[in-house]
Amino acid sequence: MSKIDPACIVNSHTEWDPLEEVIVGRVDDATIPEWHVSGKAVWPAKHWGMYKEHAGESFPRELVMKASEELDNFSQVLEMEGVTVRRPEVRPGDFDRPVSTPDFESVSQLYAAMPRDVLITIGNEIIEAPMAWRSRFFEYRPFRSLIKDYFRQGGGWTAAPKPEMSDDLYVPEDKWQEGAGKFVTTEYEPVFDAAEFTRMGRDIFVQRSQVTNDFGIEWMRRHLGDEYQIHVLDFEDKNAMHIDGTFIPLGPGKVLVNPKRPCITGNHKSFFTYQGETKEYALPDMFKGWDIFVAESPVLPESHPLYFTSPWTASCNVLLLDEKRVVCEASEEPTIRKFKEWGFDVIKVPFRHFLPFGGSFHCATCDVRRTGTLQSYF
Numbered sequence: 001m002s003k004i005d006p007a008c009i010v011n012s013h014t015e016w017d018p019l020e021e022v023i024v025g026r027v028d029d030a031t032i033p034e035w036h037v038s039g040k041a042v043w044p045a046k047h048w049g050m051y052k053e054h055a056g057e058s059f060p061r062e063l064v065m066k067a068s069e070e071l072d073n074f075s076q077v078l079e080m081e082g083v084t085v086r087r088p089e090v091r092p093g094d095f096d097r098p099v100s101t102p103d104f105e106s107v108s109q110l111y112a113a114m115p116r117d118v119l120i121t122i123g124n125e126i127i128e129a130p131m132a133w134r135s136r137f138f139e140y141r142p143f144r145s146l147i148k149d150y151f152r153q154g155g156g157w158t159a160a161p162k163p164e165m166s167d168d169l170y171v172p173e174d175k176w177q178e179g180a181g182k183f184v185t186t187e188y189e190p191v192f193d194a195a196e197f198t199r200m201g202r203d204i205f206v207q208r209s210q211v212t213n214d215f216g217i218e219w220m221r222r223h224l225g226d227e228y229q230i231h232v233l234d235f236e237d238k239n240a241m242h243i244d245g246t247f248i249p250l251g252p253g254k255v256l257v258n259p260k261r262p263c264i265t266g267n268h269k270s271f272f273t274y275q276g277e278t279k280e281y282a283l284p285d286m287f288k289g290w291d292i293f294v295a296e297s298p299v300l301p302e303s304h305p306l307y308f309t310s311p312w313t314a315s316c317n318v319l320l321l322d323e324k325r326v327v328c329e330a331s332e333e334p335t336i337r338k339f340k341e342w343g344f345d346v347i348k349v350p351f352r353h354f355l356p357f358g359g360s361f362h363c364a365t366c367d368v369r370r371t372g373t374l375q376s377y378f
């Protein structure tokens with residue numbers, strides 16, 4: 001018999017149960033992190049010069065301001081849909097000052113824009129992730145007053161072991177080579193970003209990536225224990241970082257997939273055409289009978305600045321308010337049309353100025369409570 005209490009202030013088991021309470025990030029004071037091999041493994045090459053020359057400076061202020069307005073508007077939309085929204089606390093100097101520990105120094109920190117990267121709610125517990133970038137070592141801090149408040153009200157709270165982040169955690173830059181299955185993080189100690197895990201009740205899916213190592217996945221497996229099964233999926237993605245732009249659960253028996261990053265894990269194969277080519281999508285057998293929805297290509301112009309990620313977050317990184325309602329980026333017309341064809345009610349929210357910071361609606365949030373109980377969907 002599970003000890004999980006569905007009436008707890010912290011309670012979330014899937015990406016699709018009805019959303020009751022959520023944390024929405026803040027992009028205020030977002031600061032350019034320093035150049036490091038862990039970023040080189042994922043950041044688009046056209047922005048490398050910015051990291052090398054402007055670390056410690058603000059991202060373009062006008063962009064930060066517009067992104068911040070979009071987050072405020074998104075929060076209001078969620079509230080109008082009946083969701084309670086909480087926001088982190090950003091204090092002056094949180095990000096634009098150097099970090100120094102016995103193991104490393106970094107000229108700056110980053111932001112509190114992406115709660116999904118640093119926090120994950122599993123059942124009645126909020127887990128703080130042991131993130132892999134030095135610039136994100138203290139990223140839990142703007143969220144601590146919220147987490148303490150949830151803890152006081154009965155929520156569970158665990159901080160995974162803080163990584164040392166010495167040079168031993170990273171492949172040195174002169175040895176680093178990009179390629180499928182090549183990772184910049186070693187197995188020196190457990191690291192993961194919370195957005196690497198996606199939840200479908202008792203089954204949780206994760207990928208080994210540039211920021212999540214096998215040691216980190218094993219930590220999560222042992223921490224969660226026998227009530228959960230952790231499944232590792234492999235995708236064709238040499239810059240892999242976070243599963244929520246690649247493989248997105250939409251409800252029991254439904255998953256959204258990124259056609260540019262096919263899954264290469266199992267024997268349950270589906271086929272689709274992408275840019276004139278037939279692509280194979282190979283999931284574990286447990287997905288037999290599931291609907292595989294193929295994401296539409298994003299319409300974001302090539303010239304749009306994306307400092308951290310590919311444009312696919314614009315079409316894939318959606319937020320479900322329940323099994324019917326989905327929040328999509330307002331300019332992504334093909335994505336909106338597809339979701340309507342698939343039977344969803346689409347809530348259109350403008351988010352183009354936020355996208356440059358590395359994610360969309362899923363990344364910018366962290367579930368605190370969704371109505372529901374722990375179930376098996378397979």
Ligand code: ABU
Binds near residue numbers: 244309312
């Ligand atoms: N959480 C951000 C996902 C990044 C990407 O898929 O490009």
